Amino acid sequence: MSVTTLSSPVLVQRQPNWLVRLFDYKPFLVAMCLAPAIGLLGVFLTYPLGLGIWLAFTDTTIGRKGEFIGLENFQYLLTDSLWWNAVFYSVVYTAIATFGKFALGFWLALLLNNHFPFKSLLRAIILLPWIVPTVLSALAFWWIYDPQFSIISYLLVDVLHWRTSNIDFLGSPWPARFSLIAANIWRGIPFVAISLLAGLQTISPSLYEAAMLDGASAWQRFRYITFPMMMPILAIVMTFSIIFTFTDFQLVYAITRGGPGNSTHLLATLAFQRGIAGGELGEGAAIAVSMIPFLVFATLFSYFGLARRKWQQGEAND
Amino acid sequence: MTDTAAQASAVADAKAAPDTMAWDSGLRRLMMIYLPLGCFVLILLFPFYWMAITSFKPNAELMNYREHNPFWITSPTLAHIKHLLFDTAYPRWLWTTMLVAIGATTLSLIASTLAAYAIERLRFRGSPYVGLGIYMAYLVPPSILFIPLATVVVQFGLFDSPLALILVYPTFLVPFCTWLLIGYFKSIPYELEECALVDGATRLQILRRITLPLAVPGLISAGIFSFTLSWNEFIYALAFIQSGANKTVPVAILTELVTGDVYQWGALMAGSLLGSLPVAIFYSLFVDYYVSSLTGAVKE
Numbered sequence: 231m232s233v234t235t236l237s238s239p240v241l242v243q244r245q246p247n248w249l250v251r252l253f254d255y256k257p258f259l260v261a262m263c264l265a266p267a268i269g270l271l272g273v274f275l276t277y278p279l280g281l282g283i284w285l286a287f288t289d290t291t292i293g294r295k296g297e298f299i300g301l302e303n304f305q306y307l308l309t310d311s312l313w314w315n316a317v318f319y320s321v322v323y324t325a326i327a328t329f330g331k332f333a334l335g336f337w338l339a340l341l342l343n344n345h346f347p348f349k350s351l352l353r354a355i356i357l358l359p360w361i362v363p364t365v366l367s368a369l370a371f372w373w374i375y376d377p378q379f380s381i382i383s384y385l386l387v388d389v390l391h392w393r394t395s396n397i398d399f400l401g402s403p404w405p406a407r408f409s410l411i412a413a414n415i416w417r418g419i420p421f422v423a424i425s426l427l428a429g430l431q432t433i434s435p436s437l438y439e440a441a442m443l444d445g446a447s448a449w450q451r452f453r454y455i456t457f458p459m460m461m462p463i464l465a466i467v468m469t470f471s472i473i474f475t476f477t478d479f480q481l482v483y484a485i486t487r488g489g490p491g492n493s494t495h496l497l498a499t500l501a502f503q504r505g506i507a508g509g510e511l512g513e514g515a516a517i518a519v520s521m522i523p524f525l526v527f528a529t530l531f532s533y534f535g536l537a538r539r540k541w542q543q544g545e546a547n548d
Numbered sequence: 549m550t551d552t553a554a555q556a557s558a559v560a561d562a563k564a565a566p567d568t569m570a571w572d573s574g575l576r577r578l579m580m581i582y583l584p585l586g587c588f589v590l591i592l593l594f595p596f597y598w599m600a601i602t603s604f605k606p607n608a609e610l611m612n613y614r615e616h617n618p619f620w621i622t623s624p625t626l627a628h629i630k631h632l633l634f635d636t637a638y639p640r641w642l643w644t645t646m647l648v649a650i651g652a653t654t655l656s657l658i659a660s661t662l663a664a665y666a667i668e669r670l671r672f673r674g675s676p677y678v679g680l681g682i683y684m685a686y687l688v689p690p691s692i693l694f695i696p697l698a699t700v701v702v703q704f705g706l707f708d709s710p711l712a713l714i715l716v717y718p719t720f721l722v723p724f725c726t727w728l729l730i731g732y733f734k735s736i737p738y739e740l741e742e743c744a745l746v747d748g749a750t751r752l753q754i755l756r757r758i759t760l761p762l763a764v765p766g767l768i769s770a771g772i773f774s775f776t777l778s779w780n781e782f783i784y785a786l787a788f789i790q791s792g793a794n795k796t797v798p799v800a801i802l803t804e805l806v807t808g809d810v811y812q813w814g815a816l817m818a819g820s821l822l823g824s825l826p827v828a829i830f831y832s833l834f835v836d837y838y839v840s841s842l843t844g845a846v847k848e
């Protein structure tokens with residue numbers, strides 16, 4: 231074993247055969263190195279993305295090749311009240327959940343930025359909701375939201391006596407919608423908190439010392455130092471968060487599957503219901519494609535809205 | 549005994565009295581930091597506690613809050629876990645999930661290491677744009693792709709095969725890993741590679757003997773992240789796998805264990821607990837890598 235490893239480089243250097251020279255030829259090497267990644271992404275990401283947009287303009291169903299039908303799918307969606315419902319709930323879901331995640335996550339990050347014992351242990355524990363498979367924690371939420379044996383109802387009715395009847399979490403539209411949003415916020419807090427904590431730790435303490443010498447209050451220090459310094463990182467984390475909340479699928483599919491009465495469908499679950507479960511691939515693809523404008527808008531809004539200072543100043547610092 | 553304690557506290561009070569600021573800030577710290585932190589931890593962990601306690605409860609206790617305190621178990625049972633392991637295909641699902649996660653992680657690590665090395669170290673014309681392009685791929689959510697991908701998978705004859713998942717998962721793993729590894733490669737001094745070049749090493753030897761050993765922490769971060777993400781993936785596994793035996797754990801629990809109108813909460817929660825354990829254990833072993841890669845990726 232040791233003999234071969236010792237002798238092979240010597241051999242390679244003495245008589246470089248054509249293969250070795252080929253692999254040392256830079257353009258070839260670059261192409262070889264990029265081939266697996268570009269190949270995988272091309273075949274399973276770029277091509278499906280294009281195919282999805284094409285499918286949206288056809289009437290393909292499972293097992294039958296579709297024909298080009300122009301904008302018919304989209305015209306149908308515009309008259310479809312279920313699609314409008316899904317658009318409405320997707321926007322509400324994203325707006326409230328993102329707000330909740332960032333308000334609570336920022337608060338948690340500020341709390342974690344203090345010094346106290348067992349800090350790293352606590353930080354590790356807090357990331358758990360983000361590590362565990364979403365569907366599995368969603369099942370736990372489904373059980374927590376059970377109409378008869380909900381632990382929250384038990385607490386409110388039998389322990390605290392604040393209510394006289396169980397809460398029907400998932401049985402009617404608005405409670406179901408808010409229950410899902412609460413579960414989404416629960417799952418999103420750790421990621422936001424840990425990312426923002428990393429940002430908080432990069433802020434130099436000397437800024438706070440200078441502000442304190444000038445007599446700035448705690449609120450002023452937060453408003454004029456912490457917040458502006460966190461803007462770039464907030465913009466990035468929020469862009470990601472908005473994209474993945476708007477296109478969320480797992481939580482809704484696991485807890486309500488779009489019910490009761492299709493009131494909690496997000497665009498992604500509606501696309502799944504029509505496209506895969508219902509077999510109308512063309513229509514499902516059209517619903518999926520209809521998410522793209524919202525995503526582009528949300529990304530531009532959160533990125534340029536929040537990171538404005540940065541791109542107005544150019545690449546001055548950072 | 550109580551007297552001395554009272555005296556001691558009185559002394560402490562007297563001592564603290566002139567220094568009200570310190571006492572005040574102690575209470576303030578409790579109210580402003582520890583209390584909210586406690587609430588956060590309680591709420592963030594409660595679903596796991598509830599999941600765990602439900603999996604060991606006998607059905608009689610599960611459905612009777614009047615006579616049994618729901619927050620505790622009086623007679624713990626392994627019946628749910630036994631049912632899961634011996635009456636369902638759960639071990640098979642675990643095995644499939646493990647296979648898919650390891651396969652997808654290996655594939656994406658190889659692809660993204662080579663890509664990151666090419667982009668960061670070989671420095672050809674347009675390399676920043678290739679890097680940006682791969683990064684942009686991360687912003688394409690699976691919810692947009694799963695319908696056309698399903699037709700692609702059928703075209704390749706991979707429908708209902710775990711191989712389809714191994715090939716598809718890199719679409720969201722490669723962008724992340726490449727991004728992470730570019731950051732790691734950046735931190736390795738270029739001079740080391742120049743020395744090796746002067747000594748007559750080929751590019752591939754440099755990658756294998758110098759760059760990769762130094763990038764091991766980055767590789768571990770990328771690896772555990774990919775493993776976790778593939779273990780947790782849901783929508784592709786739901787759309788591409790039909791037969792019960794080939795399903796991954798998250799999909800199988802939701803589609804195979806949820807049957808009829810009366811849900812078997814004990815078995816469902818036991819399944820969720822067992823399905824979460826591998827990633828949780830993995831996570832506890834590599835906590836620092838997770839935190840550093842998560843925060844490092846955001847800071848980049």
